Amino acid sequence: MTKRIAITIDSLAGGGAEKVMLTLAVALIKLGHEPHLLVLKNHCDHQIPQGLPVHFCFDESDKHLDSFWRLSRSVKQLNDFIVELEQKVGKFDLFLSNLDKTNLLMSRTQVSPLYFVVHNSIEEELVRQRKLGPFAYLDMLRAKRALNGKHLITVSNGIASEITKVGRINPASIHTIYNPFDLEHITQQAAGASADIPHEDYMIHVGRFAKQKRHDVLFKALQQMKQHLPLVLLCNNKKKALKAARKYGVENRVIIPGFQTNPFPWIKQAKLLVLSSDYEGLPTVLIESLAVGTPVVSTDCHHGPNEILLGNLAKYLVPRRDPAALADKLDIALEDYPDCQQAEILALVDAKKVAERYISLISN
Template sequence: MLRIGLLIDSLIGGGAERVVLNFAGGLAKLGHDVHIILVKNEQQHQTSDVPFTIHHLSENGVLAESRWRNKQLLSEKLQATVTRIESDGKKFNFFTSNAEDMDRLSKMAKLDPVFIRYRNSMVKYIETKVGNKTGLKKIIRQFRWIQKFRSIYSNRHIVTVSNALQGELVNQVGVKPKSLTTIYNPFDFDLLRSKAAEPIDPALKPQEPYIIYAAKFENRKRQDLLLKAYAKANISQKLVLIGGTYTASDERWYKQMMELIKELGIEDKVILPGFQNNPYAWVKGADLFVMSSDSEGLPTVLIESLIVGTPVISTNCPTGPSEILIDEFSTFLSPTDDVAGLATNIRKALESYPEITDAYLEKFSINNSLSQYIRHYENQSAGNN
């Protein structure tokens, strides 16, 4: 039995948080001693009934006004939490870091070994930070962010969630990892399908056929692109947008989407049920799942939708969709920021879609993913002896 620590900021609604719970449930079922350690005591997702333990470093992530001092205190709390758990004489075999704050804090706390799940495009993130800067200001800002990422991620164990992220990390950002491999996120097919079979609250359940997108409201998820494509597609199905807001920026984006819905004249066709603890029943009931993001790591929602049998289409954003929708499914990828392309694929997928088989999805199965993580840990341990 291994003792494994899963590090993440919180368990509020999101794909990364669901993946951590998939890890925890799957590893616990295999008989391992699993501990989830949170920066903030915040949780929306339902937790499994299998035995794993959840710890938190703070109530809201703030222990000091100074940003530097706050990180220092949180790293000390992380170190103390690990020491307390290990006081029974059993050490952690390894940790996985599943969020940016924990990537930094685990380094400051000198935890080892930590396998960092590299989840999102660093290049796209830098682009958003550079914004519309030009000339010397652009060069300086790019340089600072690249140096920051190199200082955090170089000489560390990196596990990318898609193959495309490997090249970006090494060739474009210049990170030099201690080890580097790709392991897809784990998905418990039976659990997802059982959740998908649960009833939807009758007060919220759409009475008409619908298509769906489940994502928090933020610019990167591009609900605006989907709304425009949906209006252009002119289909009979309603559009369900599942998701919540967690920051002031998210709230502003949500307000803009409400205004856009009015501008497009589709107020009577868009359903907004907010965050849902069990989105799988909603996805299962949809005629189509549509993802409109500008960037991802390995989009959990696409794989989950396919597992519960719902056809999906997506923007071909970096990274992940092109590794999920391959072969005959690849025709349902459209360029990012392409309203017409997304609208065309909405109509095409509703008319005809390939059969979704477990053989096609096997590379995302929980047993396949977890066995790769354990094997990777064993290989790294053997290399250090």
């Protein structure tokens, strides 16, 4: 029986959570269901899959949707928008909320059944936000506390364990559902080509330029490596990335083509992919890299990498914030790496299986 699912999210900017939800939506369509994207603001870097309805909930002129003075009005607008939309397309059988701003608003609506997808370590995000000042910290804390008493979906077991252990949030329930991956589609996309891809051997890092991703650790490791392969950075802020590379004296070692709608040919043709983050949820790019047969070296950060690099791949995990260890492991991986296309995680993240798990929430 066809189910109608509303996937709500801040925007369709080029981030991991947005990509995950687009993949889930496509998998739901293939199963015969009817997903709809409910997007707060019209900011779109991703290509919208054919047949996926997208609804923008607020006008471009609407600002500060989650501010203290605006929040009640924003919630009413969102509630009214959903009611009007359901009158047009029919009642939704399931609501999935993503990212802090959307979560704060959706937590105050009356929709049901409603699940909140937690894509990242809550505690690590709060630690980072505290460094930006008390107002930024309290703003994020308010969004995280909105999850109290709600039904949560975590994208890794590590995030679920953290929430339970810390006790900052007491959810009504927690389910862990790994992010969905259309492995066949990834393989097909990886077969594509781009004239900009370097002809010589290179390493690659894929991720937005943000403190969480620790480009400083990455660049320090690049300094200390014995091998001198160039590093391709697929990120959203070329100017800042280049400035940081210059600071660590590796600007001549980095290639920064910017955000790519299809990063898979870049990943497939790389000698290896590196992740240097302080924290993650379930780092999508590690799984994508393994799926196209490109070796991976990653910091053993909270959370996700140690649920992805299992068995004989676990030795390519390194302590976070340790450039020397990262450099050493990158050198080793370039010389010797097992067949990563047989990675255990790939059997657990098939998009169809993941979509079926989301649908099973409706009957719970």
